[in-house]
Amino acid sequence: MEDKVEVFKALGDINRLAILDMLSxxxxxxxxxxxxxxxxxxxxxxxxxxxxxxxxxxxxxxGRWMNYTINKEKIEEVQKFITYITNFKEDCICHRFKED
Structure with a gap:
C-alpha cells in the first residue's frame, strides 16, 4: 500500500494535477x-x-526536450485501488474492530 501513498502524495499538488489534465x-x-x-x-x-x-x-x-504521456495502466491501477478501498469486502480492516 506504500506505493499508493506515494501516488496520492504526487497527486497532492495543483501543478501536477494540471499537468495530468493537460496530458489527457x-x-x-x-x-x-x-x-x-x-x-x-x-x-x-x-x-x-x-x-x-x-x-x-x-x-x-x-531532441533537447522530453515528451510526456499519461501511463494509462497506472491510472487504471489507482482507479481499481480506490474502488477496492471504498467498497465493502469480507476482509475489510473494520472487521478487526467490530465485536461479534
Whole structure:
C-alpha cells in the first residue's frame, strides 16, 4: 500500500494535477507544458520527475526536450485501488474492530 501513498502524495499538488489534465489531450512536449502553466523549466522538470517516479507519466526524450504521456495502466491501477478501498469486502480492516 506504500506505493499508493506515494501516488496520492504526487497527486497532492495543483501543478501536477494540471499537468495530468493537460496530458489527457495526448502527448506533450515539456516546452508545451511549461508554456501552458507558465512555469519555469526547472519547476516543470521537478514535477515531471515526481509524476514519472510514481509511474503516472511516461517520458521519452526527443531532441533537447522530453515528451510526456499519461501511463494509462497506472491510472487504471489507482482507479481499481480506490474502488477496492471504498467498497465493502469480507476482509475489510473494520472487521478487526467490530465485536461479534
Amino acid at each position: 489531450c495526448g502527448e506533450l512536449c515539456a516546452c508545451d507544458i511549461m508554456d501552458g502553466l507558465e512555469l519555469s523549466q526547472p519547476t516543470i522538470s521537478h514535477h515531471m520527475k515526481v509524476l514519472q517516479g510514481v509511474g503516472l507519466v511516461n517520458g521519452v526524450k526527443k
